Amino acid sequence: MATAAAHRTAGTPAHDASDAAAGTDARQAAFDAAVAADERIEPRDWMPDAYRATLVRQIAQHAHSEIIGMQPEANWITRAPSLRRKAILMAKVQDEAGHGLYLYSAAETLGTSREELLDKLHSGRQKYSSIFNYPTLTWADVGAIGWLVDGAAITNQVPLCRCSYGPYARAMVRVCKEESFHQRQGYELLLALSRGTPEQHAMAQDAVNRWWWPSLMMFGPPDDASQHSAQSMAWKIKRHSNDELRQRFVDICVPQAESLGLTLPDPDLKWNEERGHHDFGAIDWTEFWDVLKGNGPCNEQRLTQRRRAHDEGAWVREAAAAHAAKHSGEHTGAVAGRTGVKQA
Amino acid sequence: MTATVPVPTTAALALGDDALVLSHRLGEWAGHAPVLEEEVALANIALDLLGQARVLLSMAGDEDELAFLREERAFTNLQLVEQPNGDFAHTIARQLYFSTYQHLLYAELARGDGRFAPLAAKAVKEVAYHRDHAEQWTLRLGDGTDVSHERMRRACEALWRFTGEMFQPVRGLDVDWPGLEAAWLDAVSDVLRRATLTVPEGPRSGAWAAGAGRQGLHTEPFGRMLAEMQHLHRSHPGASW
Numbered sequence: 001m002a003t004a005a006a007h008r009t010a011g012t013p014a015h016d017a018s019d020a021a022a023g024t025d026a027r028q029a030a031f032d033a034a035v036a037a038d039e040r041i042e043p044r045d046w047m048p049d050a051y052r053a054t055l056v057r058q059i060a061q062h063a064h065s066e067i068i069g070m071q072p073e074a075n076w077i078t079r080a081p082s083l084r085r086k087a088i089l090m091a092k093v094q095d096e097a098g099h100g101l102y103l104y105s106a107a108e109t110l111g112t113s114r115e116e117l118l119d120k121l122h123s124g125r126q127k128y129s130s131i132f133n134y135p136t137l138t139w140a141d142v143g144a145i146g147w148l149v150d151g152a153a154i155t156n157q158v159p160l161c162r163c164s165y166g167p168y169a170r171a172m173v174r175v176c177k178e179e180s181f182h183q184r185q186g187y188e189l190l191l192a193l194s195r196g197t198p199e200q201h202a203m204a205q206d207a208v209n210r211w212w213w214p215s216l217m218m219f220g221p222p223d224d225a226s227q228h229s230a231q232s233m234a235w236k237i238k239r240h241s242n243d244e245l246r247q248r249f250v251d252i253c254v255p256q257a258e259s260l261g262l263t264l265p266d267p268d269l270k271w272n273e274e275r276g277h278h279d280f281g282a283i284d285w286t287e288f289w290d291v292l293k294g295n296g297p298c299n300e301q302r303l304t305q306r307r308r309a310h311d312e313g314a315w316v317r318e319a320a321a322a323h324a325a326k327h328s329g330e331h332t333g334a335v336a337g338r339t340g341v342k343q344a
Numbered sequence: 345m346t347a348t349v350p351v352p353t354t355a356a357l358a359l360g361d362d363a364l365v366l367s368h369r370l371g372e373w374a375g376h377a378p379v380l381e382e383e384v385a386l387a388n389i390a391l392d393l394l395g396q397a398r399v400l401l402s403m404a405g406d407e408d409e410l411a412f413l414r415e416e417r418a419f420t421n422l423q424l425v426e427q428p429n430g431d432f433a434h435t436i437a438r439q440l441y442f443s444t445y446q447h448l449l450y451a452e453l454a455r456g457d458g459r460f461a462p463l464a465a466k467a468v469k470e471v472a473y474h475r476d477h478a479e480q481w482t483l484r485l486g487d488g489t490d491v492s493h494e495r496m497r498r499a500c501e502a503l504w505r506f507t508g509e510m511f512q513p514v515r516g517l518d519v520d521w522p523g524l525e526a527a528w529l530d531a532v533s534d535v536l537r538r539a540t541l542t543v544p545e546g547p548r549s550g551a552w553a554a555g556a557g558r559q560g561l562h563t564e565p566f567g568r569m570l571a572e573m574q575h576l577h578r579s580h581p582g583a584s585w
Binding site: 085097323 | 364368371372374375376377378379380381382383384387388390391394395397398401407408411412431432483484485487488489491492495572573575576577580582583584585
């Protein structure tokens with residue numbers, strides 16, 4: 001990447017304050033030019049501190065969402081009603097753990113560590129998507145999450161495949177392929193229920209009723225209340241506004257709900273010929289901010305389980321580190337070095 | 345009320361039940377593992393086992409009827425695989441004992457020309473990974489810290505009495521059972537030794553445990569596991585999913 005080379009050569013040692021300032025200005029100019037030209041910023045390129053901080057915040061939140069997001073679905077693994085569905089759900093939860101791994105790796109290219117990020121999650125200093133603070137109450141919720149929650153995630157994440165930060169963009173390409181598959185599986189699960197017995201149909205409708213509005217909230221606050229949007233769009237981290245993506249998602253879901261034979265719980269939802277889009281009802285932002293503040297149905301439970309898994313696993317990670325220290329220099333076999341445990 | 349499906353004890357069912365039940369237990373770990381890589385690994389092993397279970401149960405009948413509509417007394421899995429997860433060391437000890445057995449058993453079945461040869465040939469590759477994973481963790485925990493050593497020691501001891509059952513001949517499997525047992529003891533003893541652990545001294549089976557699982561006699565936690573596993577399926581008789 002030609003411009004990246006320019007960033008690096010721009011970083012000549014400075015001899016005094018004015019030289020340093022001039023160096024920073026040159027690097028900033030090279031960075032701005034790279035972003036303007038739709039080039040990728042790579043880990044070793046110079047980048048503004050605020051750009052780095054924004055990306056760490058966003059990628060970490062995304063990684064945390066993948067691992068917290070395992071919980072509502074894992075809640076149904078042991079109760080899945082057929083072996084085929086059980087296999088699909090296990091594979092899906094495994095994929096999510098894998099997505100968490102990619103994303104923590106992408107975040108680490110920015111100079112942070114997985115341990116540090118997990119610590120911020122556990123202490124509540126970093127967030128995860130508030131959709132995972134809703135409970136999965138029936139088997140149909142597994143389908144509703146696949147269809148709506150993964151659907152909203154894909155709508156959000158496909159534009160991120162063109163994000164200005166290379167490692168994040170490349171992680172998103174892989175994640176989106178798998179997410180699209182999960183979404184189809186969720187849709188297909190709901191379809192089976194919708195066409196099944198009256199009880200199964202009712203179960204599917206109830207799940208969609210409960211998950212529809214929280215899914216719309218996944219796109220974040222309305223544009224006029226979104227504090228990071230403008231800057232993220234200028235940096236080409238985001239490509240579309242929250243409301244734009246939300247509208248896109250609604251327009252996609254309406255015909256899908258129709259083919260499912262299920263209704264969406266919004267009396268104001270209707271096609272607007274003039275706009276070429278569906279109009280939809282008002283989102284309950286009070287609920288959104290409330291869940292974000294930690295007062296959703298499962299906030300406490302999700303974080304407690306995550307902390308417990310981490311705390312109860314401490315002796316295991318310590319054992320792996322101690323064993324690695326004792327046997328460094330030996331080859332202990334195929335899985336050695338894949339434990340994800342760093343030596344202190 | 346759904347009637348329990350009566351089934352004869354067959355080799356396909358015995359091996360299928362082993363895989364099904366252990367897969368279920370490993371599935372309980374999702375979201376609770378000590379490190380993210382283990383979320384992936386445990387789910388991956390659970391998924392492999394579930395795949396094997398589906399093939400094997402389908403050889404014996406309808407996979408879902410067999411999994412969801414049999415009662416406890418009709419399951420023929422080893423008592424070892426139904427043991428609760430306990431801590432990570434218990435899960436690893438159970439996995440070490442079982443995957444070593446399964447790996448040796450499938451290798452032998454794959455060499456033969458019986459009806460299980462095709463399945464065994466595919467499954468033996470998966471199980472080699474399971475075994476490697478269990479061995480590596482046995483080494484890490486046994487030869488890690490004092491705490492992990494003690495936990496691993498306790499887990500190996502606690503599950504030891506369930507290991508004798510694995511070598512009760514299963515009707516319909518053309519296997520050198522005494523040879524299998526000797527090979528298993530050698531392999532497990534070697535891993536334990538390298539992990540600075542000693543081979544447990546207790547009996548490998550009690551009067552009750554020997555071969556009991558294969559005859560539909562299980563341990564108390566198993567009924568509760570089945571209740572959870574079967575509840576939804578049984579609540580909607582005849583429904584498709």
